[in-house]
Amino acid sequence: xxxxxxxxxxxxxxxxxxxxxxxxxxxxxxxxxxxxxxxxxxxxxxxxxxxxxxxxxxxxxxxxxxxxxxxxxxxxxxxxxxxxxxxxxxxxxxxxxxxxxxxxxxxxxxxxxxxxxx
Amino acid sequence: xxxxxxxxxxxxxxxxxxxxxxxxxxxxxxxxxxxxxxxxxxxxxxxxxxxxxxxxxxxxxxxxxxxxxxxxxxxxxxxxxxxxxxxxxxxxxxxxxxxxxxxxxxxxxxxxx
Numbered sequence: 437x438x439x440x441x442x443x444x445x446x447x448x449x450x451x452x453x454x455x456x457x458x459x460x461x462x463x464x465x466x467x468x469x470x471x472x473x474x475x476x477x478x479x480x481x482x483x484x485x486x487x488x489x490x491x492x493x494x495x496x497x498x499x500x501x502x503x504x505x506x507x508x509x510x511x512x513x514x515x516x517x518x519x520x521x522x523x524x525x526x527x528x529x530x531x532x533x534x535x536x537x538x539x540x541x542x543x544x545x546x547x548x549x550x551x552x553x554x
Numbered sequence: 555x556x557x558x559x560x561x562x563x564x565x566x567x568x569x570x571x572x573x574x575x576x577x578x579x580x581x582x583x584x585x586x587x588x589x590x591x592x593x594x595x596x597x598x599x600x601x602x603x604x605x606x607x608x609x610x611x612x613x614x615x616x617x618x619x620x621x622x623x624x625x626x627x628x629x630x631x632x633x634x635x636x637x638x639x640x641x642x643x644x645x646x647x648x649x650x651x652x653x654x655x656x657x658x659x660x661x662x663x664x665x666x667x
Contacts (some may be wrong), residue, residue, distance in 0.1 A: 440597075442597075470654070470655075477660075478659075478660075479643060479657045479658065479659045479660050480598070480643070480657050482654055482655075485654065529597050529598070531597075542588065542600060542603065543588070543600075543655060544600065545590070545597035545598045545599065545600075546597050547596055547597045548595070548596060548597045550595070
């Protein structure tokens, strides 16, 4: 299947700082990527849909000014957590659809980024 | 919007036994149902999926069944092995058009050697 990478895998930061997480599709071009947040022992919660060359679409309750998404190329989307606070500590996962096989259904997930805000 | 319920939340089986995880969905327009396996500290990995034009799909020890009328779909793992231990998520979405995927709440499967 298609490969999606994330960087960094873990990050620890001080409260008030900003953190950038990168999501890359390694062997396909993704016009759409998705960002999820997962708290311990819970399911994945969609935060936003990232569209290449246009603004991201945020889910209800997700602050777009706090979680900045940029999808500047067909293989890279970034999520920046601005002015991070301890309650932002979570596991952030991106995913992308690979349309090259003729199907836009399957989402491939990255390995996730563990964010800890002190 | 779509709502996906998943049961059980935890499941322990002896190695070699079968495991069954069940999901229900609410939106009759959903027609694509993937299943993901998530190991601790990692992202979900697609293990099998089924589209609404079929009732069953099998891949080695893993099978998925779909009952469109009842809006039920299930994951069946036979001859379980310790490496099957993980959290499994079912999901539902509408094919094409980049519809968002709705996930179930997850099932933690433990295979006891």
